[in-house]
Amino acid sequence: MRQNGTAGGTGGPSGIDCRFSSMTGYFAHSPKNGIAAQTYAAHIRGVLLLARRYAKEAGSYLVKDDMKFLRLIENVAAFHDLGKLDEENQKVLSGELSASVLPLNHVDAGAAYWLQDQHFSALTAAVIQAHHRGFPDFTAEQNKGDFIFRDAAIARLVDSKLSVYDDLHQRLIHDPICFTNCDEISSDRSVFLRMLLSCVVDADHTDTSHHYTKNQSKDEQIQLQPDKRLKQVNQYIEQLKKTSDAGERNRLRELMYVACRDSLVFAKISSCDSPVGTGKTLAILAHLLVLAQKRGLRRIFVIQPFTHVIEQTVETYREILTLPGENPEEVVAELHHRADFENENIRHLTALWQAPIVVTTAVAFFETLASDSPAALRRLHELPGSAIFVDESHAALPAALLPMAWKWMKVLANEWNCYWVLASGSLSRFWTIKAIAGDQLNFEVPEIVDANLRKQLAIYERQRVVYRYDPKAKSTAELVEWISSVPGPRLVIMNTIDSAAFLAHQLAKTCGRTKVEHLSKSLKSEDREATLRKVRLRLENKADCDWTLVATSCIEAGVDLSFRIGFHELSSLASLLQIAGRINREGLLERAEVWTFTIAEDGMLKQNPGLKQAGEVLKHYFEKGQVISPELTTQAIADEIALYGLNSKYKNILTNETLQNFVSVERDFKVIESNTNVALVDKEWVSKLSGGDLNWHELQKVSVEISKYKLNHFKISKIIDDLYYWNLGYDDFLGYMAGVIKQKEAQTEFKNLK
Incomplete structure (x- = not known):
């Protein structure tokens, strides 16, 4: 419901103008830690300047509605803090009074301004309302009737003062903003709104942090320069060829690199099903640099399933991609967990997507797309016009979240000029499954590697490992005895952090600390890196054989390690195939073994309920003697959905996204269920x-x-x-x-x- 009012007038309730005019200044942020208060005019102008810049950068990749995108952002930026001009709020902001929160919710006035008939814009009001607390569920908001996008508790009071706020604002800012007829957009509404909020929140937080000297200046962002970085990747590959041993695996790696780099792809989403150990991380990077140059893309995202994989990839990328005079950490950003903080005192800890190459986890990336939180969405406007490489895509998301993620991928590709590569050694072509893709099964996702080379790679892969299954559930003591009885080095993958740590602890007690290493997210980043370095050194020492690495699934993908034998707690087929990629990686042994087992919960060994359904599908394949191969991966997801269906909660995510029920989408779209x-x-x-x-x-x-x-x-x-x-x-x-x-x-x- 539109609100009536008299915005632009100079009058107001008796006495208010007098109190305002007696003040020496109007402020947006109060004095703190010896730093003077920031004036309202300085803040609004600063936010407008930054917001316009971000809007133009992101909007240049928007296929439609680019001018409306810019105008809406200007609307929000100009009026987002209008309520701070209230006389009671000014007493706190000026430093006259001390308070942890402002007396009057300052967000409501800006929303009220844009809900008036003479310049109605519901989208502007919605973003202003959300710029601190995040977007609400729009279904619930619509049920508020006349108070939609308003704070009902103070709405009438704010309405009575609105013309005074407006008059002060116009006199202070001198930048007339009143763009109407911007609400009718043809772009996907939910993604569009998140992008709007992203630009404004980043501008707001950045300007505020500048004032309080927490400098996050973006004036000198490093550019992608794909041609120069591609040249360095090519040089690195040439050096590898000179130092690598001759052999079938290295010959295939060279073919893989050239095939990816020179692939002629015209689609907006493509795929690559190259087996593990074929060098796809660098090959696809070269492919993305070529595409970035051809399509004018500004950034490359590498999305990986696990934190430690990021660390290995980042180390390699920084070595190869950094140009002379650049800081490697500014060229390749390494983002582990989201680390999003609303508190003004620690906002500077928020991880932003500003580097030309961003390496992050599937959790951090996709949960940002699902977010309604200003702190998380702050980085989103950096995404349009990017090349996005989802490495080990089989492990990126649970099947239940793929329908929503697939929709976002298509929206970002079709409307925001993003280019996607979905790659894995055990690629699931989920877009061919009706329960995930819906009626759009004809969406083209071409391969970037031709069929002949893929066939050569697959033949080599089948000669490397043999899959075994032991159906008897094992206790901790039985696992320790079984694992330590076979020749090593050995790799054991457990389904929970608790189980991995406890098994490693018991192996150390039984066999000695020198006979076991442990790797999981219970370790901080620098200790995971140190453990990986130690594991690599031990693997290089061929005389050091009698030891075990116990890990969680974080070791499954993207890590160049090779063990003699593998043990895999029953989970998904894709997980098993990835673990096999860490066994006999160079093919030096004849068909090394990978065992799948189940646990008997005792003490701290814990089953992961989230993997039960996928595990049952794999168990069924073993019991009926199915040949385990990457070709089964898509079928395994289809079988899991056929047997168990999609939880109604996940079905509702798509509906809630369409209805702009942002809180519900963020609540239900959890890549990892445990918060x-x-x-x-x-x-x-x-x-x-x-x-x-x-x-x-x-x-x-x-x-x-x-x-x-x-x-x-x-x-x-x-x-x-x-x-x-x-x-x-x-x-x-x-x-x-x-x-x-x-x-x-x-x-x-x-x-x-x-």
Whole structure:
């Protein structure tokens, strides 16, 4: 319902003008830590300047509605803080009074302004309302009737003062903004709204941080320069050829690189099903650089399923892609967990997508697309006009989330000029499954590698490993005995962080610490990197055979490691195929074994309920003697959906996205069901944070993600917002699970004493 009013008038309720005119200035942010208050005029002009820039950058890739996109952003930027001009708010903002929150919700006035008949724009009002708290569910918002996109508790009070706010605003800003008829758009409405909010929030946060000297200037962003970086990749590959051994695997890798780099692709989404160990990470990078040059793309995203894979990829990319005089960390951004914070004091820790090459996880990437949070959406406007490589795409998302993700992929490709490559050694062509793609089964997703080369690669892959299955559920003691009895080096993959850490702990107690390594997200980034370096050195030492690496699925994809034998706790077919890629990787052994097993829950061995259905499908294939191969991957997803269907919650995501029910979409689109928070594990870094000496690059290296259940169960203290300090104990072998295991063992001993 449109609101009536008299915006633009100079009058107002008796006495208000007098109080306003007696003030010496009007402020948007209060004085803090010795820094003067920021004036309202300076902030609005600063946000307008930045928002226009972001809108033009992102909007240049928008196929339709580009001018409406710019105008709507100008509308929001100009009036987003209109309510701060209220006399009670000014007392706090000027520093006259001290308060943790403003007396009057300052967001409501801007929304009210754009809901008036004379310049009605519901989209502008919606984004203004959302710029601090995020988008609501629009279905619920519509049920508010006359108070849609308004704060009903203060709406009438704000309406009575609106003309005064408007008059002050016009006198302070001198930048007449009143663009109407911008609400009718042909682009996907939900993605369009998120992009609008992204530009404005980033401008708002950036201008504010500049004022308080937390400098995040974007004036000198490094450009992609795909031609120059491609030249360096080519040179790197030529050097590899000179130092590599002659052999079938390396010959195929060379063919793979050339095929990807020189592929003539005209589609907006393509695929690559190259087996593991064929060098697709660099081959597809070269392909993306060529496409970026041809299509005028500004950024490359590499989406990987697991954190440690990012670390290996980033190390290689920085070595190859950094041009003379550049800072490698600014060329290739390494984003582990989302680390999004609303609190103004730690906003500078928010990880943004500003580098020319961004390497991040599927969780961080896709949950950003699903978000209604301003802190998370702040980075989204950097995505249009990008090449996006979803590496090991089979592991990126659970099947239930693929319908929504597929829609976003098509929207970003068709409307925002993004180019996608979906790649995996066990590629699932989910877009050919009706339950996922719906009625659009004819969407073209061509291969970037020709059929003949793919056939050669597949033949080599089938000669490398043999798959075995042991149906008897095994206890911890049985697993330790079985694993340690076979020649190594051995790789064991468990389905939960708890199980991996506990099994590693028990192997160390039974066989000795030198006989076991452990890798999972219970370790902070720098310790995962150190563990990987140690594992590589041990694998290079052919005399060092009697040891085991126990890991979670984080080791499945994208890591160039090769073990003699593999053990895989029953989960998905795609997971098994990826683990096989870490066994006999160079084909030096004749058909090495990969065993699949199940666990008997005892002590801290825990099954992962999220993998039960996919595991049942794989178990069925073993029981009926099905030949395990990458060709089965798409069928496995189709079989899982046929047997178990798609949970109604996930079916509703598409409906809620269409209805702009943003809260519901964010709530239900969870790549990993267990909610986690970021936790520091070193007290020294807690002190640095409180002193403002910790940036988001450092935060990623010295923190871990821990489930909210564990944080609550162990009563872990919160530092600020959703950032915690883990005080139960941490070591570089088991990570934060060292503290959990110590607690559990102490509880067991206490029970035994009783």
